[in-house]
Every structure is written in structure tokens, then in C-alpha cells.
Amino acid sequence: MSAPTVEAVRAELGNVIDPEIRRPITELNMVRSVEVGDGGEVVVGVDLTTAGCPLKDTITRDVTTVVGKMPGVSGVRVDMGVMTDEQRKDLRTMLRGGVAEPVIPFAQPGSLTRVYAVTSGKGGVGKSSVTANLAAAMAADGLKVGVVDADIYGFSIPRMLGVEHPPTKVDDMILPPVAKDVKVISIGMFTQNGRPVVWRGPMLHRALQQFLADVFWGDLDVLLLDLPPGTGDVAISVAQMLPTSEILVVTTPQVAAAEVAQRAGVIAEQTHQHVVGVVENMSWLEQPDGSRLELFGTGGGERVSTELGRTLGYQVPLLAQVPLEQSLREAGDTGVPLVLRDTDSPAAQALRGVARSLSHRARGLAGRSLGISPVGR
Structure with a gap:
């Protein structure tokens, strides 16, 4: 059997997807060269975005597997290199849709991404758990999902989603790691283990701005933001940077938690955001005999829902x-989020229900161009 042509190998390499950017390596101009020997030995030159790319072995394996399956190929060798400054510049411009400078894509009039800010009045109500499980459930249903861990002081999303790799930097562009098919960014990826973040308000605003503009998110269906509890700097910055974002309020049944959660939702009246709904977490503990032990009382979620609707x-x-x-x-x-680990549990089913409810909501037309222009008579 004759060896494949260089053109055939390049075409086949279109099936190798960069694990961070989620596009074919040929489309990203990462394939530097292809050489095919008389005996069917194929050498593929691949240029990585950075020398320390954490997923270099994954790309090597995928190239070897895809090319190795081609008829007439007797062996595959991957020759790794690094992009030049000019190549990285061209890549950044291409990924930003031809725009050289970073912008927040979700704030653009043509964006179809649904953006949900998950908030709570106080800490400890399970807001991050809800966010992580909603993201994993949506991704499992085939949506393209991103999560911004905007809780700068109390970040926990990387652990909850099992993030294993740090972000990759392409000069001033950040490629977010992917875990459970969800793109994730968090300040925890840039700090030393166990070290606190001690910042004032302007630094929080700048960090959030970088997470939204400097990170390459690609074409997302849904972006979830895990906000810190309360109505402070980050909540205000989200409203300013993402005016079409919607709010999801998380509370527990406890009256004290519900009262504070209600205030976290009422901020929408001042920021002109829409509150999409309320999730009551830790509602009861089911006993072996089937009865329910209501550790934190009852009615908190319904109270928040009713009061927010009235306000x-x-x-x-x-x-x-x-x-x-x-x-x-x-x-x-x-x-490993519960929605992936134990799909039949009552908690997982409840969270999957919320995820599907939010997934099927269309983004409103506010701020979006209708693509029409006036014509003369």
C-alpha cells in the first residue's frame, strides 16, 4: 500500500482538536510541516502556543493516533516547536475575530451567550456547589459552558470542578483550562496554595475585567459567574460590564439566610438586571424511613421568591x-460534580432540572442589533 500524500495527512490533522482552544490545530496554524517518507513514516511539525503548554502530551497523542490510522502509514513522529511572536499575535487576532485589542465578548450587541450571575446574601449556602453542578449538567447536555469564579476572596470552583491544569498564556491572552467540558477561570489559578487575596475594590474590578476580556472563551452558549456573597464591589462590576446578565439567587430555608438573600436579589432593581429565579439549597435531609428532617427550617426559598416578585x-x-x-x-x-457522579440522587435531579430550565431560556433582545437600517423614500 502506498504512503499517503502530504495533503491527505494535513486534511486528516483537521480532526485533531486543540484541548484548550477547542478548534482544529490546522485552523489555528499550529501545523508547521508534514513530511511523508517513502516507507510510510510521517513526521508532523507542530508549533505550540508556549513552550510550557500543559497539554503537549495530549496533542502529541492525538496527532499520533489520528495520523497512525491512515492507510499506508507505518509510523508517526511529532516534532514539537513553539510559535514565534508574530504567529502568536496572528493567533490572538484571529481568536478575537479580527480585533487586536481585548473586549468583553458577552457585552457586545451580537452576543448570543446567556450570562447568569449566581449570587447569595451570605456565605455558606452552597452557591458555589450550585454553580459547579449547573455548569457540569449543562455541559453534559451538549452546551458550551464557561465559569468565572468571581468570588475572589473565597474561590472554590477549581476544586469543585476538578481543574487539573493551570491556564496557558499567549502573551496577553489567557487560555482557560477545561474541566468536565467546562472552561474555567479563577484567581485561585494565579495564587500560591494557602495564600489569601488581600485586595481593595478597584483590584477586584480589574480582575473581573481581565477574566472577561483577556480570557479566550470562544463561542459559549452559557457563562456562569460564581459571585461572592452580598451586594458589594463585584456584584456592581458585573452589572456594569455585563448589563444583559441575569441573576440567580441561592438561599437556604433558614429565615436569616432568606432575608439576606432577598437583598441580594433586590439589587437588580438598581442595576436594571433580571432575576431569573431562586434556588433553595439544603432544603431537608431525607431519613432512612423516608421522612424529612428540616435542619434549617422551611419556606426560605418561597419567601425570597414571593418578596422579590413583589418588589x-x-x-x-x-x-x-x-x-x-x-x-x-x-x-x-x-x-466530580454530583450531577455527573450520581445522576439518580434527588439533589442531582433537582440541579439538572434547574440547568435545563436555564438552558432553554432565550437571551433577550435588549442591547442587541436587529440588523436593520432606515431607507430613504
Whole structure:
């Protein structure tokens, strides 16, 4: 059997997807050269974005596998190199859609990405657990999902989603790591283990701006932001940078938590955002006999839903009551969200229901161009 042509090998390399950017390596101009020997030995030259690319072995394996399956190929060798400054510049411009300078893509009029800011009145209500599970559930349903861990002081999303690799920097562009098919960025990826972040308000604003503009998110269906509790600097910055973002409020049944969560939702009245709904977490602990132990009381989620609806002037639904389960906590600690680990558990089913409810909501027309222009008579 004769060896394949160089053109055939290049065409086949279009099936190798860069694990960070999620596009074919041929489209990204990463394939430097292809050489085919008389005996079927193929040498593929690949230029990485950076010398320390954490997924170099993955690309090598995928190239070897794809080319090795071609008829007439007796062996494959991958020759790794690094892009020049000019190549990286061209790549950044291409990824930004021909725009050289970074912009927040989700704030552009033509953006179709649904953006949800997950917030709570106080800490400890499971807001990050809800965010991680919603992201994993949406990705499992085939959506392209990104998560911004905007809780700068109390970041926990990387652990909950099992992020294994640091971000890759292409000069001033950041390629976010992918975990459970979700693109993730967090300040925790840029700090030393165990070291706190001690910043004032302007630094928080700048960090969020970089997460939104300097990170290459690609074409997302949904972007989730895990906000810090309360109505401080980050919540205000999100409203300014992402005016079409919607708010999802997380509370527990406890009256004290519900009262504070209500205030976190009422901020939408001042920021002109829409509150998409309320999730009541830790609603009850199911006992072996089937009865429910309501550790944190009852009615908190319904109270927040009713009061927000009355204040904001439109219906704010209670999207789910998520029971308290030990497996939900264990899943967060091990980096495998419950919706992927135990799909039949009541908590996982409740969270999947919320994810599908949010996934099927169309983005509003506010701020979007209709593509029409006036004509003369």
C-alpha cells in the first residue's frame, strides 16, 4: 500500500482538536510541516502556543493516533516547536475575530451567550456547589459552558470542578483550562496554595475585567459567574460590564439566610438586571424511613421568591429545592460534580432540572442589533 500524500495527512490533522482552544490545530496554524517518507513514516511539525503548554502530551497523542490510522502509514513522529511572536499575535487576532485589542465578548450587541450571575446574601449556602453542578449538567447536555469564579476572596470552583491544569498564556491572552467540558477561570489559578487575596475594590474590578476580556472563551452558549456573597464591589462590576446578565439567587430555608438573600436579589432593581429565579439549597435531609428532617427550617426559598416578585414587579420563580446530601459535599471535595457522579440522587435531579430550565431560556433582545437600517423614500 502506498504512503499517503502530504495533503491527505494535513486534511486528516483537521480532526485533531486543540484541548484548550477547542478548534482544529490546522485552523489555528499550529501545523508547521508534514513530511511523508517513502516507507510510510510521517513526521508532523507542530508549533505550540508556549513552550510550557500543559497539554503537549495530549496533542502529541492525538496527532499520533489520528495520523497512525491512515492507510499506508507505518509510523508517526511529532516534532514539537513553539510559535514565534508574530504567529502568536496572528493567533490572538484571529481568536478575537479580527480585533487586536481585548473586549468583553458577552457585552457586545451580537452576543448570543446567556450570562447568569449566581449570587447569595451570605456565605455558606452552597452557591458555589450550585454553580459547579449547573455548569457540569449543562455541559453534559451538549452546551458550551464557561465559569468565572468571581468570588475572589473565597474561590472554590477549581476544586469543585476538578481543574487539573493551570491556564496557558499567549502573551496577553489567557487560555482557560477545561474541566468536565467546562472552561474555567479563577484567581485561585494565579495564587500560591494557602495564600489569601488581600485586595481593595478597584483590584477586584480589574480582575473581573481581565477574566472577561483577556480570557479566550470562544463561542459559549452559557457563562456562569460564581459571585461572592452580598451586594458589594463585584456584584456592581458585573452589572456594569455585563448589563444583559441575569441573576440567580441561592438561599437556604433558614429565615436569616432568606432575608439576606432577598437583598441580594433586590439589587437588580438598581442595576436594571433580571432575576431569573431562586434556588433553595439544603432544603431537608431525607431519613432512612423516608421522612424529612428540616435542619434549617422551611419556606426560605418561597419567601425570597414571593418578596422579590413583589418588589421587582414580575414573577421570580422558585426553580428548585435541593435536598441536603452527603454525596453532594463529597462530590465537591473530589472534583466530580454530583450531577455527573450520581445522576439518580434527588439533589442531582433537582440541579439538572434547574440547568435545563436555564438552558432553554432565550437571551433577550435588549442591547442587541436587529440588523436593520432606515431607507430613504
